[in-house]
Amino acid sequence: MNPSETPPSSDTTAHLERKAGLLLAGVAAVILGFVLYVMTARGLFESTQQLVLISDDSEGVIVGMDLTFSGFPIGRVRRIELAQDGKARLVIDVPVKDARWLRTSSIFTMERGMVGDTRIRAFSGILSDPPLPADAERELLRGDTAAEIPRLVASARAILENLEAMTAAESSLNASLGHLKTTTKRMTGRYGVLSGVLGSDEQAQKIIQTLERTNTLLTKTDQRVFGNGGVMDDTQAALGSGKAALDQLHSVLLDTHQTLKNVDAVLAEAQAVGINARVATADLGPLRAEVEASLRKLSQLTNEVNRKWPFARDTEIKLP
Amino acid sequence: MPLTPVHPQRLAHWGHTVQRQWASWRFMLQLGASVLVLALTPGTYTPLFQATTARRLVISTWQVLPWFTSLAALLSLVLIRIVVVTALSYGLSQYALQMMVRVLVLELIPLSAAMFVALRSGLAFNAGALPTVSATGAHRVQAPPFERLRGELAPQVLADAFSVLTLAMVSSVVALLLAYLTVYGLSPWGLPGFTRTVGQVFDLAVSLGFMLKAFLFSMAVAVVPMAASLEAPPATSTMQPGAVRLFLVLLLIEAASLTLKYI
Numbered sequence: 001m002n003p004s005e006t007p008p009s010s011d012t013t014a015h016l017e018r019k020a021g022l023l024l025a026g027v028a029a030v031i032l033g034f035v036l037y038v039m040t041a042r043g044l045f046e047s048t049q050q051l052v053l054i055s056d057d058s059e060g061v062i063v064g065m066d067l068t069f070s071g072f073p074i075g076r077v078r079r080i081e082l083a084q085d086g087k088a089r090l091v092i093d094v095p096v097k098d099a100r101w102l103r104t105s106s107i108f109t110m111e112r113g114m115v116g117d118t119r120i121r122a123f124s125g126i127l128s129d130p131p132l133p134a135d136a137e138r139e140l141l142r143g144d145t146a147a148e149i150p151r152l153v154a155s156a157r158a159i160l161e162n163l164e165a166m167t168a169a170e171s172s173l174n175a176s177l178g179h180l181k182t183t184t185k186r187m188t189g190r191y192g193v194l195s196g197v198l199g200s201d202e203q204a205q206k207i208i209q210t211l212e213r214t215n216t217l218l219t220k221t222d223q224r225v226f227g228n229g230g231v232m233d234d235t236q237a238a239l240g241s242g243k244a245a246l247d248q249l250h251s252v253l254l255d256t257h258q259t260l261k262n263v264d265a266v267l268a269e270a271q272a273v274g275i276n277a278r279v280a281t282a283d284l285g286p287l288r289a290e291v292e293a294s295l296r297k298l299s300q301l302t303n304e305v306n307r308k309w310p311f312a313r314d315t316e317i318k319l320p
Numbered sequence: 321m322p323l324t325p326v327h328p329q330r331l332a333h334w335g336h337t338v339q340r341q342w343a344s345w346r347f348m349l350q351l352g353a354s355v356l357v358l359a360l361t362p363g364t365y366t367p368l369f370q371a372t373t374a375r376r377l378v379i380s381t382w383q384v385l386p387w388f389t390s391l392a393a394l395l396s397l398v399l400i401r402i403v404v405v406t407a408l409s410y411g412l413s414q415y416a417l418q419m420m421v422r423v424l425v426l427e428l429i430p431l432s433a434a435m436f437v438a439l440r441s442g443l444a445f446n447a448g449a450l451p452t453v454s455a456t457g458a459h460r461v462q463a464p465p466f467e468r469l470r471g472e473l474a475p476q477v478l479a480d481a482f483s484v485l486t487l488a489m490v491s492s493v494v495a496l497l498l499a500y501l502t503v504y505g506l507s508p509w510g511l512p513g514f515t516r517t518v519g520q521v522f523d524l525a526v527s528l529g530f531m532l533k534a535f536l537f538s539m540a541v542a543v544v545p546m547a548a549s550l551e552a553p554p555a556t557s558t559m560q561p562g563a564v565r566l567f568l569v570l571l572l573i574e575a576a577s578l579t580l581k582y583i
Contacts, residue, residue: 013374016371016375017371019382020373020374020377020382023378023381023382023385024482027482027489030490030493034489038519038522040519041515041516041518041522042519042522064519064520064523
């Protein structure tokens with residue numbers, strides 16, 4: 001039945017209109033909310049600063065791609081353009097609140113793996129550096145897995161060639177292994193490792209004989225040195241007599257020590273005598289002076305007497 | 321090999337068919353344009369028009385919104401779960417969310433809403449307008465009278481179009497919520513990453529294409545069956561009038577959308 005055929009009552013109409021209004025308002029709210037959410041998700045309400053990354057190849061980069069720092073998206077590619085010098089310029093919008101992670105020393109890399117999309121990453125090693133200014137231009141370093149493959153294949157080929165040369169029948173490694181086999185085979189012989197090291201059983205036998213002789217010599221030496229009446233016993237006896245001589249020498253030294261003490265006392269007395277002699281010698285000087293003065297006076301007195309009469313003599317000298 | 325001469329009667333038949341199709345498409349476009357003009361004219365919104373439109377809105381949208389939303393949520397949950405588990409098993413979980421938004425919100429849900437409304441109300445519409453049959457037996461397309469257009473047809477078209485938009489939008493929002501809950505659970509810490517992913521999907525071209533596609537879907541679902549009903553010859557086919565054309569139009573819109581988006 002067509003609903004339009006039955007005229008609805010006014011209550012029903014009001015009810016329906018209320019429902020329709022509610023529906024319209026609800027759907028309008030959902031659409032408006034969704035549009036606002038998408039605009040927020042697109043970053044239309046964020047204040048951003050611009051960063052330009054310069055690369056020689058922008059393959060794999062698409063508008064809207066993230067710039068990540070430590071795995072967190074901190075920017076979005078807004079535009080890709082070709083510069084006059086033929087390099088690709090990636091214009092990236094970085095929200096101002098996330099720009100603090102970018103410093104002047106930051107480096108930017110573009111990684112392209114075998115599977116998955118291209119990634120642009122920022123690395124800031126020194127976070128105490130000055131912040132990256134707006135509209136800065138930086139070089140974008142590329143790490144391309146696909147570009148590494150030819151070099152990897154060339155290296156692998158060289159390694160395989162080396163390996164092939166090493167494992168060939170005439171190779172040094174094979175010869176070394178053959179020698180090792182010969183040596184180990186000798187080692188399993190009668191004389192063991194000695195045959196392996198010396199090259200033949202004859203040489204090993206000589207070594208064994210030498211060892212046996214050495215052993216015999218050592219036995220004899222032991223008997224001569226440490227046996228009864230050997231060198232060690234003689235040495236021990238000599239050491240005993242030496243000790244007695246040393247004891248006697250010790251007593252002699254003690255006597256000498258005592259004698260020297262007496263000599264010291266004598267010397268001390270001699271020293272005292274010397275001191276007395278020195279004092280006496282010191283007194284001799286004035287005594288001598290006094291004697292000389294007395295003698296001089298006596299001489300003067302004698303001269304005086306001689307000049308006096310009757311003892312006067314004719315002292316005049318007459319020339320012939 | 322000699323060419324077989326085309327019979328003049330067959331040529332006349334082809335010409336008649338082309339002419340009839342052209343007239344039919346033109347009538348359909350004219351009907352849609354007329355309804356749009358009426359909807360954008362303030363003088364159209366008389367109390368009677370409002371009451372009729374409200375009744376149609378309630379019938380076409382209010383009654384089916386819970387059921388369709390539940391069904392869409394269930395199917396979305398299944399698809400989301402499959403995509404997430406598959407992506408995790410291949411180590412591609414970072415692409416799962418984007419893929420779900422692209423597949424569900426942008427493609428499947430609008431198409432499902434359009435098909436649902438088309439099956440429920442669009443194709444069930446029977447205008448009851450018998451076209452004029454000429455003396456030669458061929459029917460002739462006539463535009464409906466203005467009073468009928470304003471009093472009956474325009475509210476129905478608007479209600480159906482609104483129903484498609486509403487079901488698509490509400491189901492899309494529910495699908496987004498389910499995708500978030502499936503990937504991140506009840507934790508609020510995934511919201512910045514989720515928002516960023518949604519922002520990456522809905523760039524300007526995709527957003528405009530999504531809105532345009534939803535609008536064209538809604539108009540197609542509302543106008544094509546009604547135009548076909550108005551011009552259908554009486555009891556000539558057991559198929560609902562306009563069904564093939566509606567599916568053709570929906571297919572063309574979807575193909576054009578995909579072509580513009582991904583090529």
